[in-house]
Amino acid sequence: MPTEEFDRWLTASQQADWRAYLEGNSILWGALNVDLIEACGLSMSEYEILVRLSEAPEHTLRMSVLADYLAQSRSRISHTVQRLERRQLVVRRPSARDRRGIDCIMSTAGYALLKHAAPMHVESVRQRLVDVLTAEELAQLAQFFRRIAVASGRTTSDM
Template sequence: MNGPRWLDEQEQSAWLAFLTTAALLNRRLDQQLERDSGLSHLQYEILVRLSAAPDHELRMSELAGALLDSKSKLTYQIDRLEQAGLVRRRSCPSDMRAVYAVLTEAGQRTLERAAPGHVAAVREMFLDPLTPEQLTAIAEGLGEVGSRLRGER
């Protein structure tokens, strides 16, 4: 009879370190962005993805997939960003079911104001404490986990 593969001490330590660090990092980045720009971390990521997209727009379903979030949660965030004038929606003339999120000029300006503080916070909280070797190990290890979760392996 095969039972569960319990975590050994090293695995448990790694798992708990990951959970704790991810929660603390997300909380602190949310606080920094809210304080400096009035954005949540998710809203900032939405603006970043739209800014990087061709014509600064993405189909809502594509944006939800890229953010690994539910369509309903994305819709709520887009509603809030739209009310703030940072994003607008547009429909697709060839597919009435398709809705696009489009970054506005005000959204681009907000992103440009928020980015320096956000990057400084990411450096201070995540990158600076690590050696180049540790960064490589994290990138490779989490890259493998991400590939498996996406079904690429």
């Protein structure tokens, strides 16, 4: 509902592109989430936390760093980690470095589940994204989202 006070409305073409992005992104994430849940009982959010922990020294990250890496609120990360903790896939402890922060540490069971889930998730990503696009399109997609991340104040080292 355009008003005369605002002159930067999207054109019809831009609006169609924006909506196609929203729908495609929602469908892709939803399908990847369902695939993971059906394959190993992990949601995409839970899987991403385990991946980040697996890449960290000693499989440990401060909760605030984990939230920043995943561009999610600390509250949302805390709830997701709580679910993982109930399943004994991670543990939380006061930070060994300064005791003010909380560290999230992947357990042996968490690492084993991630190793089980990763090949299935990669196959899902291949089927739903990588094999749908050409190599050039996939590279362009990555370039576009890196540019968006930088414009939002993030760098690829943050991701």
